[in-house]
Amino acid sequence: MNLTAFLRENWLQICVLWREHLVLVVCASLAAVGLGVPLGIAVAKRKAWRGPIFAFANVLQTVPSLALFGLLIPLPFIGGIGARTAIVALTLYALLPIIRNTATGILDVDPKVRESAVAMGMTDWQILRQVEIPLALNVILSGVRVAVVVAVGTATIAAAIGAGGLGTFIFRGLRQNDNRLLIAGAGLSALLALLADFSCGRLANLFREGKVREETSRSTDRWLAFAAVVLAFAPVLLSFNAADGTSNVAGRRKVVVGSKDFTESVILAEILAQSLEARGVPVERKFELGGNLAHDGLLAKQIDVYPEYTGTAFTAILKYPPMTDTDAVYEKVKANYAERFQLAVGPPLGFSNDFAILVRKKDADERKLKTISDAVPVSANWRAGFGQDFISRADGYEGFRKAYGFAFSKPPREMDLSLTYRALAAGEVDIIAGNSTDGLISALGLVQLTDDRHYFPPYQAVFIARRTATDDNEVLKTVIEELKLAISTDDMRRMNLQVDGEKKTPREVAAAFLQTRLKPAVSSQ
Amino acid sequence: MEVTVEMRSVGLAYGRNVVLDGLNLRVARGEILILLGESGSGKTTTLKLVNRLVEPSKGDVLVDGRATRDWNPIQLRRRIGYVVQEAGLFPHYTVARNVGLVPTLENWDEPRKTARIKDMLELVGLNPAKYAGRFPSELSGGERQRVGVARALAGDPDLLLLDEPFGALDPITRANLQDEFLRLVTNLKKTAIFVTHDLNEALRLGTTVCLLQKGRIVEHAAPETFVRSSQPYVQEYVKTIRV
Numbered sequence: 153m154n155l156t157a158f159l160r161e162n163w164l165q166i167c168v169l170w171r172e173h174l175v176l177v178v179c180a181s182l183a184a185v186g187l188g189v190p191l192g193i194a195v196a197k198r199k200a201w202r203g204p205i206f207a208f209a210n211v212l213q214t215v216p217s218l219a220l221f222g223l224l225i226p227l228p229f230i231g232g233i234g235a236r237t238a239i240v241a242l243t244l245y246a247l248l249p250i251i252r253n254t255a256t257g258i259l260d261v262d263p264k265v266r267e268s269a270v271a272m273g274m275t276d277w278q279i280l281r282q283v284e285i286p287l288a289l290n291v292i293l294s295g296v297r298v299a300v301v302v303a304v305g306t307a308t309i310a311a312a313i314g315a316g317g318l319g320t321f322i323f324r325g326l327r328q329n330d331n332r333l334l335i336a337g338a339g340l341s342a343l344l345a346l347l348a349d350f351s352c353g354r355l356a357n358l359f360r361e362g363k364v365r366e367e368t369s370r371s372t373d374r375w376l377a378f379a380a381v382v383l384a385f386a387p388v389l390l391s392f393n394a395a396d397g398t399s400n401v402a403g404r405r406k407v408v409v410g411s412k413d414f415t416e417s418v419i420l421a422e423i424l425a426q427s428l429e430a431r432g433v434p435v436e437r438k439f440e441l442g443g444n445l446a447h448d449g450l451l452a453k454q455i456d457v458y459p460e461y462t463g464t465a466f467t468a469i470l471k472y473p474p475m476t477d478t479d480a481v482y483e484k485v486k487a488n489y490a491e492r493f494q495l496a497v498g499p500p501l502g503f504s505n506d507f508a509i510l511v512r513k514k515d516a517d518e519r520k521l522k523t524i525s526d527a528v529p530v531s532a533n534w535r536a537g538f539g540q541d542f543i544s545r546a547d548g549y550e551g552f553r554k555a556y557g558f559a560f561s562k563p564p565r566e567m568d569l570s571l572t573y574r575a576l577a578a579g580e581v582d583i584i585a586g587n588s589t590d591g592l593i594s595a596l597g598l599v600q601l602t603d604d605r606h607y608f609p610p611y612q613a614v615f616i617a618r619r620t621a622t623d624d625n626e627v628l629k630t631v632i633e634e635l636k637l638a639i640s641t642d643d644m645r646r647m648n649l650q651v652d653g654e655k656k657t658p659r660e661v662a663a664a665f666l667q668t669r670l671k672p673a674v675s676s677q
Numbered sequence: 678m679e680v681t682v683e684m685r686s687v688g689l690a691y692g693r694n695v696v697l698d699g700l701n702l703r704v705a706r707g708e709i710l711i712l713l714g715e716s717g718s719g720k721t722t723t724l725k726l727v728n729r730l731v732e733p734s735k736g737d738v739l740v741d742g743r744a745t746r747d748w749n750p751i752q753l754r755r756r757i758g759y760v761v762q763e764a765g766l767f768p769h770y771t772v773a774r775n776v777g778l779v780p781t782l783e784n785w786d787e788p789r790k791t792a793r794i795k796d797m798l799e800l801v802g803l804n805p806a807k808y809a810g811r812f813p814s815e816l817s818g819g820e821r822q823r824v825g826v827a828r829a830l831a832g833d834p835d836l837l838l839l840d841e842p843f844g845a846l847d848p849i850t851r852a853n854l855q856d857e858f859l860r861l862v863t864n865l866k867k868t869a870i871f872v873t874h875d876l877n878e879a880l881r882l883g884t885t886v887c888l889l890q891k892g893r894i895v896e897h898a899a900p901e902t903f904v905r906s907s908q909p910y911v912q913e914y915v916k917t918i919r920v
Contacts, residue, residue, distance in 0.1 A: 204793055268765030271728055271838075272828075558693045664766035 157168025158332045166340065167387040172316035173344060174388060176235060176307045180242030181300045188247045188299075189292065192254020193280065196300055209248040217309045218442075220244065225313065225448055233441055233449045233592055238307065245306050246299035257288025293356035300410045302350055304345040308337070312413065312442040315448070318344070322442060323596060327414055327570040329652060346382065351380035365650070382429045400424035406434035407621065407628055410455035413440045414569070415658065416505060416613075416644060420459035422662035423639075424615060444469065447616075450495060456621035457628065461505055463611035465489065465497075467547045478504075478610040489616065496622050498615035499636035503644045507542070507608045508588040508600045510576060516599040521603035527583065535562050537581030539569030541626070543568035547609050552585070555607040573598065589641060591649030608614075613639070639668060679706040681741065681836055681868045682727055686705075688735030689722060689892075696722055697892040698886040699735070706835070707860060710871045711883035713876065713914075719892040720728050724838050727870060728757045738800030739866045740836070755779055758837040762844045766813040771796070772824050773809040779832030797827040802857060819850040826858070830865070837862070843878070854880055880904070888914065 159166065191209075195202050212220070220241045225233065261284050269279045285292075308319030318588050321337025324330070354377035407428055411421035418439050425435045438455050447469055449455040465485045466472050470492075475481050486497040509524050520528050542548040543566050552558070565581055574585040577596040586593060586600075593600060622629045644667070650661045680703050687700040697719045704710045713723040725731040726738045730747045738745045745753060751893055766775050773794050774781075780790045798805040801823040813821055822842055829837055842858075843851045859882055862869050873879055879886045881901045887897040896906045904915050 214701040264761055264763075267730065268759060269767070270728060271754055271759035271761075273751045273753075273782060275751055278782070283767060287767075371695075488723060550914060552905075659804060 155332050155335060158338060158628045162336075164390070166336065167390040169316060169318050169320055170340065170344070170387040172235070173307055173318045173341065174384065176238055176242060176310055176315060176317055177300065177303045177344075177348065179239045180246055180307075181296070181302050183243040184241065184246035184250055184303075185296055185298055187243065189254050191247070192251040192292070194260060195251060195255040196284075205251065207230060209251050212244045213248045217241070217245065217306050218312060221309060221313050222443070225445065233314040233438065233445055233452075233454055235310075235315045237313055238310035239350030241304045242303050242306055242310070246303050249295040249298040249302070250292070253298075254288065257291030257295075259285045260291065278639075283438040289359060290356075293352070293359065293649045297349060297352040297356065300348050301345050304341060304348050308341050311440065313445060314410075314438045314441050320440065323413060326568060328653075329570065329574060330655060342636050347380050347384045351377050353383065354380065367509075371397075405624065406436050407457065407625060408438055408455045410446045410449050410458035411437075411439040412446050412458070412460075413442045414587075415591070415648055416587070417446075417459050418658045419644075419647050419651065419662055420501070420613060420615075420639075422658045423665060424457065424459070424635065425632060426659075426662050426666055427629060427635070431631070433625070433627050433628050446642070450616065450618055451493060453618065455638065456538055457617035457632070459501075459613060461611035461613055462497075462500075463506070463547065465616070468545055472606075473548070474551065474609040476606050478611055478612065481610055482612060482614075488621075494619045495619050498617065498632040501613040501635055502637040502639045503589060503613055503616070503641040505587050505589045505611045505613060505644070506603070507547075507585045507611075508590070508593065509603070510573075510584050510593060510598045510600055511582065512576060512579070512588045513597045513599050515582065515600075521599070521601060523602040524556055524607075525604050526600055529556055529657045531558060531583065532561055534560060534582035534615055535580075536564035537567055537572045537575045537584045538558055538564050539572060539585070540566055542585045548585075554606055555588060555605055589644040589648055591645060591647075591652040594645075595653040606616035613644075639665075643669075680704065680739075681706050681872065683739040683742075684723075684726070684736065686736040687726065687733045687738060689719075689726075689731065689733050695892055697726075697733070700892075700894060701889065702894070702897070704868060704870060706868055707866055708838045708884045709859075709871060709882055711879040711886045712870065712872045712889060713799055713879045713886055714872065714889035715874060717891075718889040720874075720889050721840055723889065724870055724872050727836070727838055728759060752868070755783060756836065757891075758826045758829030758832070758834040759830045760822075760837065760842045761841045762841045764813070764821045764828075764842075765819075765828055766821060768813050770812075771809065771812070772803075772811050772816070773805075775813070775824055776827045776831050778828055778875070783832065789805065793831055795833050799826075800861065801827045803827070813836060818846050821855060822846065822854060826861070829866075830861075833849050833893065835868060837867050839869060839870055839871045841874070844873070844875075851878075878913055 191205055215223070224237045224241055243568050265287070266279065267285065269283045274282070276553065307317050308322055311315050311319030312325050318337050318341040321333045325333030325337060344526055354373045355601070357373045358377065409421050409428070411417040421437070422438055425437055428435050438449065441449060444456065446458040446460070449531045450458065462481050462485050466481050467474055470485065470488050472484070482500065489495040489497050511521060513528065515521065519526070519530050543564065549564060565575070567575060572581065573586060573590070573592045573596055575581045576584045576598060586598070588600065592598070615635070617628065617632065647661050647665060650656045651658055682702070682704040684700045684702040687697060688695070689697040700723065712723055714720040722731055726733055726745070727740060729748065732746060740748065740753065763825045776794045776797050777790050780793055783886060785793070794809065795805045798808060800825065803820065803823055808820070813824070816824065843854050846854065855878060871882060880903070882902055885899055886903045888895045890910055896903060896908050896911045898906065903911065906912070
């Protein structure tokens with residue numbers, strides 16, 4: 153399927169993402185102007201405030217955007233997952249150019265002009281409104297323009313905290329090794345940035361007074377600005393056709409289903425969501441949440457249920473040292489979650505997604521590698537590539553290296569997990585830690601080495617739900633019970649490949665799975 | 678003699694830096710007082726004391742018999758016309774809006790304001806039909822200065838303060854504007870305080886000339902008496918125009 157066909161097939165979803173993106177940018181830009189212009193004026197008028205305000209805005213600008221999003225999540229009122237947090241973060245980012253340009257514009261007003269304004273008997277407010285702001289407007293507006301364009305770009309990261317927008321395509325494209333998604337996401341946000349830049353420029357021209365204005369006629373500006381704005385908002389109107397209709401079942405409390413930000417988690421969440429919908433329970437999907445955001449979302453009551461792995465819960469969330477006994481891990485997680493978080497851990501889904509140490513098939517064949525121990529003697533000059541997760545977690549790289557006695561000559565390259573498969577296939581690294589159910593393993597011709605020392609803890613897939621959600625909703629409880637041991641490792645690998653390799657949507661794949669596997673259960677309702 | 682502006686032992690210091698010291702001045706109604714001096718002599722600061730752009734640290738500045746610190750500064754300033762070098766016109770306002778600034782601030786009704794703008798432009802020798810819609814950037818230096826004077830006169834103030842208004846103009850334009858200024862102020866019976874470092878200009882325009890040096894008054898007299906002063910600093914100044 154080429155890009156045009158992809159765009160034709162997904163245009164409704166594109167319109168929805170475009171709208172979400174636009175809402176983020178417009179809200180954040182308006183808030184940043186509302187906050188930044190007064191702060192800029194304060195900076196210009198009060199020398200003492202200049203240092204602190206600029207320091208504040210500068211520091212905000214230097215915080216990496218994903219980190220800023222992350223830092224905001226635990227805060228009350230503004231935090232949490234979703235659009236609100238993203239808007240707050242984008243607003244903070246957009247502040248600096250607006251504050252700086254407002255202050256510069258006002259400080260640059262000819263002192264003689266200001267002095268005559270005072271001497272003519274204008275009040276401070278009149279001077280600000282009638283002299284300083286109009287004369288600084290040009291500079292202020294170019295600051296706003298920069299802020300808006302930066303916001304369009306930064307808003308792509310908002311997808312990582314469940315705020316949607318065109319970044320959803322970019323993240324998904326990276327994870328699923330799908331260039332069409334990447335190109336569509338990046339290309340469309342670039343297009344939106346160009347439209348925003350152009351309409352800001354034209355609109356700014358309309359506001360200018362006197363000779364400061366550029367030499368195009370006012371009516372041309374008006375038409376061009378209007379055209380650009382129409383173009384930017386057109387997909388918004390179309391997007392309302394895309395209301396999925398599933399979440400509008402009257403009279404029943406909806407269930408908010410979350411997922412982590414990788415294919416398997418999305419498929420599992422989709423299976424749960426569709427099972428609920430088949431029983432008439434309205435569902436809201438908050439998928440593709442990065443890091444431990446899904447867990448944070450449960451605690452913050454912003455989602456009701458999401459798929460998790462016992463090993464992750466055990467080490468990354470409960471902070472226990474790794475353990476290899478599958479049942480003991482499950483029981484301990486279940487007891488601890490109930491006690492510490494009031495969260496219910498559902499029964500195992502039937503497969504584990506363990507860490508899989510992977511090498512290229514060519515290397516495995518040539519050197520006769522079967523187990524991880526086989527690789528140790530030949531690996532001195534290898535370059536390892538690991539996801540951030542594997543490098544940082546307790547049961548990850550450090551323990552793994554020690555358990556097997558690896559001595560790589562170069563430190564491992566830290567990269568996005570989804571990129572490690574491609575990096576391995578392309579020969580940029582020689583050994584990676586992937587996931588055992590990943591569809592890319594067979595798609596890219598990679599080989600998993602056996603964990604002969606049983607270092608890696610078990611990662612059984614389970615659903616984790618807020619207890620109040622299951623108590624309130626019998627159907628949710630039933631559906632989670634019914635999915636017990638319903639999905640085998642082969643099922644999961646196949647479904648992952650269908651999404652990552654065959655480019656089907658998780659929704660289609662989940663629907664097909666439910667059709668074949670759970671038909672009796674669904675139709676019995 | 679009716680006194681418009683009076684300074685009583687006025688001093689001004691920023692920390693240990695003394696700008697003005699022991700200033701005593703009286704400006705009578707209808708008088709044109711010239712404040713003459715080198716840069717840094719305190720002449721512009723003295724001017725700014727009158728409309729309270731600067732406040733004295735010692736002594737009193739009185740306008741119409743009332744200390745400036747007792748005036749509402751906004752009201753005080755709207756009674757006083759102010760002209761600076763390069764005119765200080767608002768670059769984003771047309772000539773008409775610049776001239777109509779004080780009438781607008783004082784909420785004059787539209788017909789009265791329009792008429793006033795037209796009168797003022799005619800008064801300073803600019804054809805209203807031609808100039809009203811232009812922006813300051815479209816004017817010559819001399820034209821800008823005329824608009825500056827028109828703006829200062831629009832609110833019909835009795836007192837005008839001028840800070841080297843003709844300093845940046847070529848000699849011929851300057852001479853023309855000086856003549857017109859003199860005619861205007863005399864005809865309209867305005868009082869004016871005029872800052873310059875140019876002795877020629879001072880002698881040509883002033884009813885009295887006040888020479889400042891390092892924040893003190895060296896000599897204050899009518900032009901004829903001023904040039905014959907025995908003060909060595911005055912003589913030094915006078916010599917410059919004889920050369």
